Amino acid sequence: MNRKEFLLTGCRFVAGAAFMLMGGYLLHDKIDTDNTSSGCSRSGVCRGCGAVNKCSRAEALSYKRVTGKES
Numbered sequence: 001m002n003r004k005e006f007l008l009t010g011c012r013f014v015a016g017a018a019f020m021l022m023g024g025y026l027l028h029d030k031i032d033t034d035n036t037s038s039g040c041s042r043s044g045v046c047r048g049c050g051a052v053n054k055c056s057r058a059e060a061l062s063y064k065r066v067t068g069k070e071s
């Protein structure tokens with residue numbers, strides 16, 4: 001493997017990893033958004049949940065009231 005092949009392989013690896021991370025992030029965000037209507041897979045631990053701004057569950061309303069994040 002020469003230097004050019006090594007750099008190309010490295011670039012492909014980095015691009016592939018970036019696409020996988022981006023896909024995982026988008027999928028995780030969608031799963032959290034779906035939880036607002038059908039249930040909560042985080043056991044009501046709202047801190048750090050990506051759906052807290054849109055969620056209307058009692059746990060989320062309490063979290064927003066206590067932390068002053070109500071709109």
Ligand code: SF4
Pocket residue numbers: 032035036039040041042043044045046047049050051052053055056057059060
């Ligand atoms: S904001 Fe809270 S209650 Fe709503 S989905 Fe997230 S963790 Fe569950």
